[in-house]
Amino acid sequence: MTDILTHSATRPSPTDENVSDAPLVLALPKGRILKALAPVLKHTGLSPSADCLDESSRKLRFPTAHPGIDVVRVRSFDVATFVAYGGAQIGVCGADVLMEFDYPDIYAPLDLGIGGCRVSVARPHGISDAEEDDMTARASRIRVATKYPNIARRHFASRGINADIVHLNGAMELAPNLDLAQVIVDLVDTGSTLKANGLRETEVIAQVTSRLIVNRVALKTRPEEIGALIARFRDAVSAGSRDAVRAEGGLS
Template sequence: MTALTAPDSSPDAPRAASPCATSSCVASDAPLVLALPKGRILKALGPVLERTGLFHDGSAIGEGTRSLRFPTQDPQVDVVRVRSFDVATFVAHGGAQIGVCGADVLMEFDYPDIYAPLDLGIGGCRISIARPVDARHEETAVASSHIRVATKYPTITRRHFATQGINAEIVHLHGAMELAPTLDMASIIVDLVDTGSTLKANGLRETEVIAHVTSRLIVNRVALKTRPEAIRALIERFRDALQEKAA
C-alpha cells in the first residue's frame, strides 16, 4: 500500500507563488469563504459544523434551495457548496480561503498553494485497484509492462504503477468506472471504495489498496499570511469541535 502523502503540514514551507497572490485575495473586512463538498461528506461533516457554532443544523446546509453560497451563524464566515473534486481548486485559486476535501483530491492535484492543518477523520474510504472476478492478477499486472486503467485519478494511478515498472495507459472517466472492464475499455480500474458493494454488483473484486483516505481541513497559504488571525481562529474552532467529539 502506498503511503499517503498529504500537503506539507507547515504553513510557512517554501512554495510557488499562489494564483491568489496575483489576483484578488479576500479583503480584510470581507467574510471568509469556507468551501464544502456536496454529498456524503457534507452529511458526515454536519455534527462537526454544529460544534464549531457555524450552523444549528450542519446536515441541512442548502436544502430546498438552488443557491450555492450561504451565510453562517458567524457573520465573518460564508459557505459555498461545490463538487468534492473542486474544493481544492477553489481554495488553491483563492475563491475560498478554507475548505474541506478528501485526501484523495490532495494526492491527485498536489496544489502547492494548499496547507492541510487538520485530518477531520471523517469520510473514511480507500483508493483501490479492482479487476473482474475472473481475471488473474498476474495476467493483468505483474507479468505486464503495460496496462490500461479506467480511473478519475490519473496522477495517483500513473505514480503507483510506475513504482512497479508498469506503464499505465489511462482511460480518464469521471464516473461509472465499473463498466470499463466489462466493455473492454480497460483491464482494471482505480477508484474510491467504501463498502465494495458497487464493485461486487458489477462483477469486480478489490485486489489492492493504494491509499486510505479521510477528509482534511485545507487552507490557502497566501490567505493564511494576509488574514492569519481570522483563519487560525477558524482552524481552532474545527480543532476544538474534533476534540469535543472525541471527549
C-alpha cells in the same frame, strides 16, 4: 478565538480596497460528507443556513451562524481548486483530492476523521490472484479507467508499469466488462458497487478521510482569523473523539 472572529464580522463591505475586509469563504463538498460535517460545523459555530443541506436547493453560497463567514457548496473535486486559487480561504476535501492534484498553495493542517474510504485498484472477478500476479509481473503497460489519473500513474509507475489512462468521471465499474480498461482505480467504501458489477478490490492504494484545507496566502495575510478557525475545527474533532470514547464506555 471568538473575539477574533467576532471582530472580523464587523469589518466594512467586501468592496473595500483591503482584501482582508472581505468575509471568509468556507468551501464544502456536496453530498454525504456535507451531512457528516453538520455536527462539526455546529460545534465550531459555523453551521450554514438550513437550505445548504437541502440537496434540491439551487443556491451555491450560504450564510453561516457567524456573520463574517460564508459557505459555498461545490463538487468534492472542486473544493481544492476553489481554495488553491483563493476563491475560498478554507475548505474541507478528501485526502484523495489532495493526492490527485497536489496543489502547492494548499496547507492541510487537520484530519477531520470523517468520510473514511479508500482509493483502490479493482479487477474483474474472473481473474485469480495467481493470474493477476503473473500479469502484473509481465506487464509493461496497463489500461486504467479512473478519475484519478495522477494517482493511478504514480501507483503503477512505482511498479515499473506505464498506465494508459481512460479518464472517466463515473461508471468506472463498467469499463473492464466493456473492454474499455483492464482495471479501475476508484474510491471504495463498502465494495458493494464493485461486487454488483463483477469486480473485486485487489489493492488499496491509500486510505482516505476528509481534511481541513487552507489557502497558504490567506494564512499569511489573515493569520489570526484563519488560525482561530483551525483551532475551532481542531476542538470540534477532539470533542467528537471524546464523545465517541464515552459512547463506548471509555470515559465517565
